Amino acid sequence: MSSALSREYQRLGAAETTRTLAYVRLRRAVHNLIDSGVLQPGQALPSERDLCTQLSLSRVTVRRALSGLVESGLLTQRHGAGSFVAERIQRSFSRLTSFTDDLRERGLNPRSEFFERSVGEVTPEEAMALNLSPGSGVIRFHRVRYGGDAPLAVERTLVPHALLPDPLSVIDSLYEALQPHGHRPVRALQHLRAVALDAETARLLNLPAGSPGLLIERRAFLADGRVVESTRSFYRGDAYDFVAELHSD
Structure with a gap:
C-alpha cells in the first residue's frame, strides 16, 4: 500500500499543470486510492513518520x-494506533430499518444530539405531509445522528402526537419508541437525491459548506x-452507500 500511495502522489505531481500544495496533493492521492478500492475500509495507513520518509x-x-x-x-484516527480508512455504511432500500438498527448491525454506537423535541399544532404543510386535520398535534424532532x-x-422529523405521547421517549431510535404503542411503521416511501450541503448543515456534519x-x-x-x-435527512456523501436489490419480471 505504501508503494501505491507513493506512485499516486507522484502521478498527481506529474499531471499537474500548476503547482499544488503538497498537503492537498497527498490528500487527493489518499482520496483516489480509497475511491478506486486500493485502500479498503478499516485498512491502516502508513505512520506519519513513514509517510514523511x-x-x-x-x-x-x-x-x-x-x-x-x-x-x-474518509479517515479515522485511533490514539496510539494511527490512521485508518473509515468504514462506509451501507443502507438498503429493500428493507425498512431505522438509522439505529443500521449502525448497530455494523458494530457502531448510535447516538443523537437533539436541538428540538417539541409538541405543537401542525402547520398547513405539516398537515399535508402527515395527512392530519388542522389543529392536530405534531411532534417535531431536529437532531444530528452520530456513529x-x-x-x-442531520434529521428533521414529524410524528403525529396521537401516535407518540411523549417526545422525550425518543432517545436514539424513533421506531423503538413507537413500538410499545403498536405504531412501528410497516412500509415507507423514500426519495433520494444528491445535494450540496448548505453552510449550517455542513457545519453540523463537520464539513465545508x-x-x-x-x-x-x-x-x-x-x-x-x-x-x-x-x-x-441530510447524509454525508462520503460516509454512505445506498444499495437496492433489483429483480427482472
Whole structure:
C-alpha cells in the first residue's frame, strides 16, 4: 500500500499543470486510492513518520493532509494506533430499518444530539405531509445522528402526537419508541437525491459548506395507512452507500 500511495502522489505531481500544495496533493492521492478500492475500509495507513520518509514531506504537511481527510470522514484516527480508512455504511432500500438498527448491525454506537423535541399544532404543510386535520398535534424532532464520535446525518422529523405521547421517549431510535404503542411503521416511501450541503448543515456534519451530501425524504406508514413519520435527512456523501436489490419480471 505504501508503494501505491507513493506512485499516486507522484502521478498527481506529474499531471499537474500548476503547482499544488503538497498537503492537498497527498490528500487527493489518499482520496483516489480509497475511491478506486486500493485502500479498503478499516485498512491502516502508513505512520506519519513513514509517510514523511517515503514522500519527502514534513511532519506538518503530512499531519495537515491527514487531519483534512479525518474532517471529511474518509479517515479515522485511533490514539496510539494511527490512521485508518473509515468504514462506509451501507443502507438498503429493500428493507425498512431505522438509522439505529443500521449502525448497530455494523458494530457502531448510535447516538443523537437533539436541538428540538417539541409538541405543537401542525402547520398547513405539516398537515399535508402527515395527512392530519388542522389543529392536530405534531411532534417535531431536529437532531444530528452520530456513529460513535462521527456526525453522519442531520434529521428533521414529524410524528403525529396521537401516535407518540411523549417526545422525550425518543432517545436514539424513533421506531423503538413507537413500538410499545403498536405504531412501528410497516412500509415507507423514500426519495433520494444528491445535494450540496448548505453552510449550517455542513457545519453540523463537520464539513465545508457546499460538500456533497444525500437528501432522503421518507414517509412511513402503519398497516392501516396512517402516516407515522415524515423525515428529511441530510447524509454525508462520503460516509454512505445506498444499495437496492433489483429483480427482472
